[in-house]
Amino acid sequence: MSITSDVPKAAGPGAEPEPGSRPGTAxxxxxxxxxxxxxxxxxxxxxxxxxxxxxxxxxxxAFAPQLEQAVYGDELTVDRITGGPVPLGEQIDAALAAHPEGTLSSVVVPADPEATTRVVLSVPELGDQQRTVYVDPYTGAVRGALETNFGSPPLTTWLSELHGSLHLGxxxxxxxxxxxxxxxxxxxxxxxxxxxxxxxxxxxxxxxxxxxxxxxxxxxxxxxxxxxxxxxxxxxxxxxxxxxxxxxxxxxxxxDALQGSFNSHAPEVATALPAASGEEGTAGGGDGAGDGGAGHHHEGGQPEDGTAAATAAGQADRVLAAARGAGLDGPVKLTPPPDHAHGWTVAQDDKVWPVRLDTVAVDPGTGEVLDRLAFADHPLLAKLSTLGIQAHMGRLFGxxxxxxxxxxxxxxxxxxxxxxxxxxxxxxxxxxxxxxxxxxxxxxxxxxxxxxxxxxxxxxxxxxxxxxxxxxxxxxxxxxxxxxxxxxxxxxxxxxxxxxxxx
Known part of the structure; x- marks a missing residue:
């Protein structure tokens, strides 16, 4: 808004010309x-x-996390903590049994002991959205399912679109x-x-x-x-x-073009399996770039049938154990490979400072870590972009x-x-x-x-x-x-x- 004088000033150094006049000797x-x-x-x-x-x-x-808890508390949290968690594969099986219309897209394992495991399914009729099934990690019981947009529940997605576009596209x-x-x-x-x-x-x-x-x-x-x-x-x-x-x-x-010209996009972990890998690997497969880098909305390829889905569920515990052994603590997101020539990706999902956003690729047949990408090794512009967005969303410092x-x-x-x-x-x-x-x-x-x-x-x-x-x-x-x-x-x-x- 205008910061101007309410009365004209006399001419002099730094003086404001009278409205409508041409600047003279000022x-x-x-x-x-x-x-x-x-x-x-x-x-x-x-x-x-x-x-x-x-x-x-x-x-x-900015207060979407609190609103999520108020609206979706039944899905997001468990009733009580009873012993240790059941195997991750059993939790995935429970989600797929409750929602057979979907195929496995990713699994988010929380660090909060009171939070549910999120099994994200791709459902063709949902388009760009997914169906997230919330599973009690202690009992394996399904607590509910929501249509989500890159992990965000419906209310958060609605608020995000209101802020960004007023729901006008x-x-x-x-x-x-x-x-x-x-x-x-x-x-x-x-x-x-x-x-x-x-x-x-x-x-x-x-x-x-x-x-x-x-x-x-x-x-x-x-x-x-x-x-x-x-x-x-x-x-x-x-x-x-x-x-x-x-x-x-x-x-x-x-x-984005500026980042590209300076080669400053976030790098992606290499997921290609060796030519002769374990039980799921096959020859070929390329370099694996782009098959599950951390911080991207890539959901990986989905198993095509129930047998493949069951195989993915069976691999999940081995993959998670390998990632934990490689030092990926806190909440993590597991993404299955698009085919048998690539491994799983496991990415840390802790966006609260100090952030934990490292990523590994894991051979599901052997449990071997194929590649590791530390957030500290990202280009400066990519790191600043990631941290800046999280701060803008109100997530970085809680x-x-x-x-x-x-x-x-x-x-x-x-x-x-x-x-x-x-x-x-x-x-x-x-x-x-x-x-x-x-x-x-x-x-x-x-x-x-x-x-x-x-x-x-x-x-x-x-x-x-x-x-x-x-x-x-x-x-x-x-x-x-x-x-x-x-x-x-x-x-x-x-x-x-x-x-x-x-x-």
Missing amino acids: GARSGGLALLRRLHFYAGVLVAPFLALLALTGLAY DLGRLYSELAASWLWVLALAGLVLWLRRARGQRARGARGVLLPQLSARGVRRSRTLHASAGVWLALGLLVLSATGLTWSNYAGGRF LANQLVLAAIALGVLWLVGYGYRMWWQRRPLRDAAWPALGRPPARGTWRGLARPVLLLGIPAVVFIGWALPVLGVSLLAFLAVDAVTGTVRSRQSRRTGRPAGVS
């Missing part, structure tokens, strides 16, 4: 600040509703990408503007930057409430913007992470509310061209920028527009709106005989 610095002010105003006013939606839906999604995903694309721009522009203003109020020091001036009145009080909150939230807003964009439609595609996200979401609603309040308080009451809308800051301020700034800034803006396509297109739309409003104001000034922007 210099490049004044022109740059005025340009930031105008950008902050327009982007804030037009993008704020989407940011508010993103904050509200994100607030709900690819068209709806534009709203979240638009908000995330402008979020970092608004945060940085507002921060620069507020710190610049604070330099002129040195008597208040850091207190003037970090705390609102509650003794002020009118727009000045609203501005301090808006801007001081923005300072506290700035780092979190930048992190959420960056991590959210990495899996958006268009900017996410650019990020409850503390969720509370921080909740504070940021509420803070965004605060910023939006006080931003619009400032806009309303600054509305011109006597300018017929803007009867009920706030007057935007001065147009044409870019002309006051120094030539080197323009020579560097224009290519930078073009690159940002390419990297963040939704930002680039919406920026062009803002410029078109600005041109139209400028034309309207000019015509109005000619009719009234007053300079444009004078109220």
Whole structure:
């Protein structure tokens, strides 16, 4: 939202040109600040509703684990712990017997002794979704089944789609990408503007930057409430913007291409069996790359018939024992191979800091570990992407992470509310061209920028527009709106005989 003066200032170093006037001797610095002010105003006013939606839906999604327990407690937890767990193969057999319509896709073995084992089945009629069967590991009894999306129960999937697309498909995903694309721009522009203003109020020091001036009145009080909150939230807003964009439609595609160009995608464990392996191996099979890397939504190949499913269930305990022997503790996900020429993959599934995300490939016939891939060996960009996404989802640091996200979401609603309040308080009451809308800051301020700034800034803006396509297109739309409003104001000034922007 706009951080602007409620009264015109006298000309001087860093002074703001009067609305509607061309920047004169204020210099490049004044022109740059005025340009930031105008950008902050327009982007804030037009993008704020989407940011508010993103904050509200994100607030709900952050607490999805607690909501899951409340809604799906019977499926997710056991009634009581009775002795040791039954063999994993028996748990898989129980799930397949209860749901013969599915084929084995993966098995998630929990670390929490009160959690159920999740046997994930592929069912043709469910399309991209799976049917997850929840089995009591102590009795082998099936406690229920849910349609899941990459392991997420229906409620979590619904909240995720609400946050990301408002349940409007690819068209709806534009709203979240638009908000995330402008979020970092608004945060940085507002921060620069507020710190610049604070330099002129040195008597208040850091207190003037970090705390609102509650003794002020009118727009000045609203501005301090808006801007001081923005300072506290700035780092979190930048992190959420960056991590959210990495899996958006268009900017996410650019990020994926960047990872590819630097060979920074997450590597995948090699699962190919030796030419003469144990009971299930056969000759051939390639290098095995891509057959079950950790951190991917690859569900492996599924057994084609009941005999193959029974074989997979019989292999599961041997595979799990091999993975435990290789040091994979905590929750793990076992994925069966697509054919007899490849081994199982076992991936740690602990996304709470300090994360445990190592992966091994295991020969089901011999129990030999074929390959091991440590999360520490992933490229830096891949690690940052994985950790950033988990932090964005509120999973990386547990409850503390969720509370921080909740504070940021509420803070965004605060910023939006006080931003619009400032806009309303600054509305011109006597300018017929803007009867009920706030007057935007001065147009044409870019002309006051120094030539080197323009020579560097224009290519930078073009690159940002390419990297963040939704930002680039919406920026062009803002410029078109600005041109139209400028034309309207000019015509109005000619009719009234007053300079444009004078109220």
